[in-house]
Amino acid sequence: MKAQANSFALCIDNSDYRASLILGKAYRILPDPAAATDDLVRVVDECGEDYLYHKEPFCFVDFPSGVEEKILALQGAA
Numbered sequence: 001m002k003a004q005a006n007s008f009a010l011c012i013d014n015s016d017y018r019a020s021l022i023l024g025k026a027y028r029i030l031p032d033p034a035a036a037t038d039d040l041v042r043v044v045d046e047c048g049e050d051y052l053y054h055k056e057p058f059c060f061v062d063f064p065s066g067v068e069e070k071i072l073a074l075q076g077a078a
Helices: 065-074
Strands: 008-011 026-030 040-044 050-054 058-061
Touching: 026 058, 026 065
Parallel strands: none
Antiparallel strands: 008 026, 008 058, 026 040, 040 050
């Protein structure tokens, strides 16, 4: 699944996960090939932990490396 190759996903629908995901926020994606076979993606959410979500609420994006570094630093993950 191509989405697993991306490092980040934008939340475009948080209606099922209002406590865990912020609409419009970029979330870090962790590789999980087994989950990808079931259309799931491992996301580091608002709790700071990684959880599996269905891929539908996300738009997967690639940022230039400098932008990725800044996002990770802002999220305390660098």
